[in-house]
Amino acid sequence: MAEPLLAISDLSLTYETPRGALQALDGVSLAVEAGEAVAVVGESGSGKSSVALAIMGLLGREAMLSGSIRFEGRELTGLDAKARRELRGRAIGMVFQDPFTSLNPSLTIGEQVAEPLVYGRDLRRSAALARAIAALGEVGLANPAALVTAYPHQLSGGMQQRVLIAAAVIAGPRLLVLDEPTTALDVTVEAQILDLLDGLRRDRRLGMLFITHNLGVVNRIADRVCVLYAGRVVELGSREEVLGSPAHPYTKGLLASLPRLSLGERGRRIAPIPGRFPDLTDPPAGCIFAPRCPFVEERCRAETQPLLELAGSRAVRCWKSGALGAWPAPGPPRAATHPLPAQGSAPLVAAQTLSKLYQRGRAGGGLAWSRRLGVLPWPRLRSEIVRAVDRLSLAVGRGEVVGLVGESGSGKSTLGRIMLRLVEPSSGRILFDGADITALPQKALAGLRKRAQIIFQNPDSSLNPRRRVGEAIGRAVVLHADGRVPDLRARVERLLDRVGLPPAYYDRYPHQLSGGEKQRVGIARALATGPRFIVCDEPVSALDVSVQATILNLLGDIRDELGVSYLFISHDLSVVAHIADRIAVMYSGRICEMGTAEAVLAPPYHPYTEALLSAAPTPIPGAQRRQRVRLRGDSAPAAAERAGCPFHSRCPRKLGAICETMEPPLLEPRPGHSIACHLPLAELARVPPVIPAEPCARACGGFDPS
C-alpha cells in the first residue's frame, strides 16, 4: 500500500506544567489520504489542537513529542526550523478556529493572503497580490479586488474565515489542517464555509484533517472520523460507521448528549456523559474513560485498553465494544409541578414596540456642526445609527420558555437586557407583571431586580474572578433580604445543592471550577433572588456537548419545579427547539417569525427560518435532508435607515422592489404563529418541511450497535 499523505503513528505529547507533566496525547495514530477529509472529534481538552500543532511544528518549548509524523513519506518530527518553515504553507496549510484573532489587525487582507507567496515562493509583491485577488475570488468572496486593501475588522466573521482559508491554500499545499474552522461562526455561514471546503478538497485533491467538536459538522464533511478522548484515540472509522453505529461508549455518550432538532424530543431530558474530564497530569489507571462509563466493569479499571482493529479500517479502544447496549436513557421527564399557563392569560413580561438605537462612528468620517450652549458651533463626527432592536414586541407568559434565535448581531442580547432594564430602550414600553417599568428610575427597580434575573453565555467573564462562589451567590441573597440574613451560608449551600454542586464549593474561586460548574454557579446566582423571570443569554453556547446537556437538563428541571419563565437566547436551533415552548426568530433587530416550537419548526416557514433550519448540521448520517437554502452574503447589511423587510438583501425568495420598500405584513398561519413576509401564505406553505416529519426514532434514546 502506498504511503498515505499524512501518517501519524504512536504520537505522544507531554506538556511541562507547573503541576507536573501533562500527557496531552498518548499513542495517537491516524492517517489522511490525498483528497480525503478526516475529522478529529472530542470534547475540550482531548488534545485535538495538540495534534494539529504537532503536525505544523508549532508547539511551544514546553511540549515534548515522541512518535512519528510522516508527510508524503518524510518524517516531520526532528526537522530543523528551516525545513519545517519550508513545509508550512507550501505543503501543509493550516486554518485556525477563531478568524477574529487569527488575522493580523494591522495588515491589509491582500498582504496577509499574498504573504506566503512573497516569502515562500519568492514572488514579486505585485504578482503575489494579483494571485491573492484570484485566491480571494476562489473562496467565494465578492469583489476581491476591493478586498485586498481592506483591513480585517472591516470584514464579517465568515469573510474573515474565507480569507484565512485563501491564505492557507494560496501556496498550493497538499494537506490542509483545520482547527475548528467554523466554531465561531453562525450556522448559515458555517454551512457556506463547509461547502467551500468541500469544493476545495474535490478540486485540488486536498487531504484534510478537520478538527471539530461538532458531530453535525463531522457528518457534513468527513470521510473518516477519529474520536479522541483525553489524548487517546478511542474510535476510528468511516463517518457512517462511527456516527451511525458508534462502538465506543464515549462516542455513544457524545451522540446521546446532543439535543435534536426534532419535535418528539421536546421536553425530554438528555442523557449526558456523567462525571468530568480527567486530570491529565494524573490520569486514572486502566481505561481512561472508565470513571465516566456507564458500562464499566472491574476489568476496565484494571487494564489499559489497546486500540482494537475491527472490520475494515475501523478501530475502537474498548474490549467489550461488541457487547454494549444502548446508552442509558436519563429517565422520563419529571411531572411539572407548575403546569404551563393557559394561552392568552396575561403575560409576565411584555415588550411593546421596543427599539434600541446605537450610534457608531462611521467609516470615512464626516463632520457635522451642532450648537453648544445655544451659540457655540461644535464639530462632531458623523456617526451611523445601528438599530440593534427595531420596534419589536414580544411577550413571555408565566412559566413559559420563549426561545430567541438569530444570527450574531441580530440584537438578541440587547433585547434580553432591555427587558431587564440593564440597557435603556430608545423607545417602546416594557411591562412586568402588568406594571409599566420603562420609565422607573434605577433606584425604584429593586422589585424588578428581585423578580427578574439573567444568566450569561461566558462562564469565564460572568463570575468575578476574585470572589468566592459563596460570596457571589450570597451577595444576591443579602441584597434582596430585608435586614440581616443569619443563615446566609446555609441558604447559599441550599442554592448550590439546587444546581447540583456540593456545599464545599462555597469557598472556591471561579478559576477552580470547570466551565459547566461555573455555569451552575451563574444559575444559582440568578436563582438567589427567587426570580419569576430569567433571561438566559446563550447559557450553553460555550460548553461542551455533554456539559451542555446537563445544564439544559438543569434549566428544564428548574423551570418545571419553580415555574420560572425564561427568555432563552441561543443561536443554536436544536437547543432552542429542545427547551422552548415558543420560538421567536430574530433578524437584524426584528422578529421575522414567532410561534409555538412545533409551529416554527414546521412549514410554513419564514424564508430566514427555513434557511436557518436547513443549515443546522445534524449528526445523523444519511438522514433525509433537504437541499440547503443558500443565502446571499453572509451578514446583515448595517444600513442606517432602512425600509422594507430587513431580510430582503439576503432573502433567496425576494419578490422584488416591494421587499425593499414595504414593511412586510404579519401573516398568521394559525393562532399564535406569525410570519412577517410579503410572500403569500399559500406560497410559504408549499415549502416541504426541513426536518424529517417523522423524527428519527433512534435519536431518542441511543443507538443500537446492530
Next chain:
Amino acid sequence: MAFYVLKRLLAIAAILAVMSVLIFLITQILPGNVAQVIAGQFASPETVAAVAHRLGLDQPLLVQYWRWASGILGGDLGVSLVMERPVAPVLFHALGNSALLAALSFVFVVLVGIGLGILAAIRHGGILDHCASIFTYVGISVPEFFWGIVLILVFARYLDWLPSGGAAAWGEGLGPWISHLVLPAATLTFTLIAHVSRLTRSSMIETLRSQYVRNARAKGLPERVVLLRHALRNALLPTITVLAIDVGWLIGGVVVVEAVFAYPGIGRLLIFAIQHHDLPLIQASILVIAAIYCLANLIADLLYAYFNPKIRYGRASA
C-alpha cells in the same frame, strides 16, 4: 481624518485657553514679586513700588490678563521683565535647543528601548531578559543628575571624547552640535529607557502569544518577518502612547539634565523664570510646552490609528 485632526486641534486650543487663565492665576498666587527681585534685596518699598509701576504690575488683574492674552493672540509673547528683552526669540531659541536634545534622546530611547524590549521578549525568561531588566532597573534607580555627572567624568574628563556641556552655536556645523548633545541625550535615555523597554517587552510577549502570530508562522513565514511585520507593529501600540508622554517630558521636563550639562534649553529657562517671577516668560514657556505636549499626544493618537486600522476613523463616540 482631517476632521478628526481639526476637532482635536480645536480641543487643544481650548485646553491652552484654559491653561492660559490657570497659569495666569497661579503666577499671581506665587509668593514673591518680580519688582522685588528686580530691585534687589535691599530696595526700599518706594523703589519696589516704582519698579512695579513701570512694569504695569499695579494694574488690575483683568487688565493685566487681557493685555497679556491679547498680545499672545496677536503673536506677541511679551517682554521678559527680568531680562528686559522680548520673550519670543529667547523662548524659541531655547525651544530649538530643547527640540534638538529631545529629538536625539528620542531616537536613542526608541532604538535602545524598543530594541531591548524586543530582545527581552524573544528571550523571555532567559539570561538576556534578566540582564535587560537589571540594566533598566539600574538606569531608573538613580537620579539623572548622578548619571549626568558620571558620564561627564568618564567621557569628558577621563576619555576626553565629548564636551562636558553647553551647546554649540548655530553656525558651528553638525559635528559640534551632535557632540554636545550626546551626553545629555544619553543621560536622558538612561532614565527613560525603563519605561519604554518594559512596556515593549510585555506587549511583545503578549503579541507573540497571539493567534495571528501563530497563524503567520503556520503560513511558513520566516521568523524575521513574523517578528517585525506581524508582531512588532501591534506590540508597539501601547509604546506609542508612552513615547508621546515622554516627548512632552523631554521638551519641558528635563530641567535637571539641562542644568547638569549647562544646556540652554527651555526647562532651565522656565526654572529661571519661576525663580525670578518673570511672569511673561513663565506664562509663555508653559503655554508653549503645553502646546507641544498636546501636539505630541495628537501625533501619537494619529500614529496609533495608523498602526491600528481598527480605530482609524472611529474615535467619534468620545
Next chain:
Amino acid sequence: ALAAGTLRVAVQSNLNTLDPAKAKIGEEYIVDILVYSGLTRLDDQGRAQPDLAERWTASADQKTWTFYLRKDAKFHNGRTVDAEDVIKTVQRILDPATGSPNRANFQIIDKMDAVDPSTVRFELKIPYAGFADIFGDRQARIVPRDALATLTTHPVGSGPFMFESYEPGNSVVLVKNPHYYVPGVPKLDKVVLRIMPEGAAAVSALETGEVDLLWNLPLESIAEVKKNPELVVDSVPTSTWDGLIMNCSQKPFTDTRVRKAVEMAIDKKAMVQLALFGNGTPTHTMIPPSSPFYDDDIKIGAPDIAGAKKLLAEAGYADGFDITLYVPAGRPTRERLGLGAREMLKPLGIKVAIQEVPWDKFISDIEGKATFFTDGFFSRPTIDTSTYPFFDSSGSWNTTLWHYKNPEMDKLLDAARGARSEDEQAKLYKQFQVLALEDPPGVIAYVQNHVNAYRKNVTGFHSSPMLWLDLREVAIQ
C-alpha cells in the same frame, strides 16, 4: 576651532540683565566691567584710580566734586563720552523705577551739572570723602544716553570689550574694542563667557581645555584642581563675608547677652574649614584682615562655651532655646555655615532647626523679617559703604537685616564718615570693631577668598578682591 586670541571663561550663573545699573550678581559684574568704564576704577586696595575721569577735585568741605573726563574715550557706537552721559547715568540710577541697588549711595547728591562737555560737577548734601570711590562701583558704569533703549539687549559701553551676543543660559560673547582709550589694551580678540551651573562639569571643562578660565572655582574642587599641573589656581582674600544674622528686634535676640553668647560659641576657625574648605579667613566684622582698618589686637581664638553659657543664663536662657535658622537654597556655603552653627550651638542648649528657602522667597520673606538666618555680602568698594548701611540705625540695609540700634555705634560711624585723616579714620574703625564684638548684631564668621583657576597658557591674569574679572592685560599663548 576658536581664534587664538579667544579666552573662554566658565561662569556659574545665568545673567539676569545686561543693564549695569541693575546688576546684582558677579556674572553680571563681569560683563559690566568688560564692556563699560566708570568715572573711576578701584584698585585692589579699594582706592579710586582715574578711568573715564582723568582727574577730579573736591572742595574743602568735601561737598563739591568736579570730574574731568578724558577726551579720547568713545562709546562702542563711535560717540565720544561726555558730561551729559555721566549725568544721565546718575539720573537713571537715582530713578526708583530703575530699581538700581546703587541708588542709596547716590542719594547724597544734591545737584549735578555739566560744566562743559568734559567736565561734570556734583554738589552733595553732606560732606563725603569717598565720593570718587562710589563711581568705581559696579552699577555706576557710564552708559550712552542715546543708546539706553537697547541696553538690555545690546549693551554699548566704552570699555575694553564690545558686546557681540548673549544667549540666555548659554553664553555671552564679547570682542575686542579696537578703539579702547588705553593703548595696547586689551590683548585678547574675543572673550566667551560660558554659563555652566554644574561645578563638576565646569571643572571637567577646564581640565580638558574646553574653557581656559574658571571664574569662582567651586570650593570643594580647589584641592583637586591644585593637583593638576596644567592648571593654575589663583586665590585672593576678599571682604565678601557670610554670617549668622540675629534679628535684634525679635526675641530672644533682643537681649545683647544672647547675641554675644552665640558669637562666643561659634568656632570661626573651624567654620572656615567647614564652610569654605579652608579658603577664607575668620574675622570680627566685615572688615577683612587684609584691610588697613582691621584690628589685629582682637584675637580670634577658641570658642568660649563656659562664658557663653553664663551669659545665656544671665539672660534667662540657662537651658537654651529652640530656634529655626533659615538658609537660602542653592548657596552651599551658607548652608554649610548654618549646619556648622547648628552643631556649635548645641553645647549651649540651643536647638537649631534648619529651613531652606528658595532665593526669591528668601529675599522677600526672610531677610529683615525672620529671627535667625544666614546671609552674606559681596565686598563693597569702600569701607564706609561696607559698614555704615549695616550698622547705623538708619542704615539702608540694617532694616532689611538685623534691626540693630546702638546710639554709640551711630555716633562712631558718623564720626568715621567725616574723618579728615586716615589715621583718625583707622582709630575710629578699630573702635567700631571692638564695639561690634561687644554688642554684636550677628556673627560675621569669615571673609571668603575669591578663587579662580585657569590653564597654564593664560597670562597676565590675577584675581580681584572685588571679584571682578579684569581681562585687560590677559593674553593667551
Next chain:
Amino acid sequence: MAAPALDRAPAAPRRRRPARRLPAALLWGGAIIAAVVILIALAPAIAPYPYDEMNILARLQPPSAAHWFGTDEFGRDVLSRVLIGGRLSLIMGFGATALCLALGVPLGLLAGYRRGRVDEAIMRVMDVIMSFPPILLGLLVLAVGTPSFWKAVLAVGLVYVPSMVRLTRSVTLNLVSEEFIVAAHARGEGAAYILFSEILPNAWPPIAVEASLKVTFAILLGASLSFLGMGAQPPSSDWGLMISGARPLVNSAPWVALAPGLAMCLTVIGINLLGDGLREALDPRMVRAHRQ
C-alpha cells in the same frame, strides 16, 4: 427535589489543589524591600553614629572599618546618614504613591464607569494637569508657601495623579463590559459597590505594577526637587539630596554619592520586582491558564 444523580456534578475532587506557587519575583522583591524597610526602621538603633554628628577632622574619609561607607564633607558617617535618610526617601516614594492612588484610582474608576460627561470632565482636567511637565508642576505647588518635606510629598503625589487616572480608567473601561458587572447591575447593586467591590479588585494587577513604577519615580522626582532646593531640610537628608549634595565630590570622594546611590538602586529593584511579582500573584488568569 434533588436532580437525578446523573446530572450531578461529581463530588469535589480531592483537595489536592496545587499550592499556588508564589512568583520568584515576588519573593525576591519582597525580601529586598522587607530588608530595606527593616534596616531603615531600625536605623536609629543600628546606625553606628548619630546622622548629624560632625567631625571636621574626619571629613571625606574613604571607607574604613570605623566608617563602612566613609564620611562626607562634614565628617558625618555616610552609612548612618544613608540609613536615616532612607526614611525620608521611602516616605516620599510610598507616601506620594499612596496619595496618587488615593486620588487617582477613584477618579479613574468613576470616569471609566460613568463615561459621558463625567468622563470628559475628569479627563480634560487631567489633560491640563498632564500637560505641565512634572517637575514644573512640583515646583509650582511648592512655590506656594515655604517648602517642606511634606509639601514635597504632596506635590509629587499630585503630579502622578493624571497617569493613574488614565490607567485606572482604561482598565475600568475594559471591565465594565464584563458580564459579571452586568450581573451586579441585574442584582441591583449600587455604583459604589460595583466600583469598589467588583471592579477595583480586578483592576489591581496593572495598578500594582504602575504603582511600583510610581514609587520609583516619586523617589526620583523628590530627589530632583531636592536638587532644585525644595524637599528635605538639612541636616536630615533623603537619598536624592545626599547624591545631589555629593555631586561636586564625585571625583574626589565617590563613596559619598555611591552609598545612597546603591541604596536607591537596591530599593528600586526591590520595588519593581515586587510590582511584577504582585501582578503575577494577583492575576487569577495566570493560574487559570493551565486548565484543569
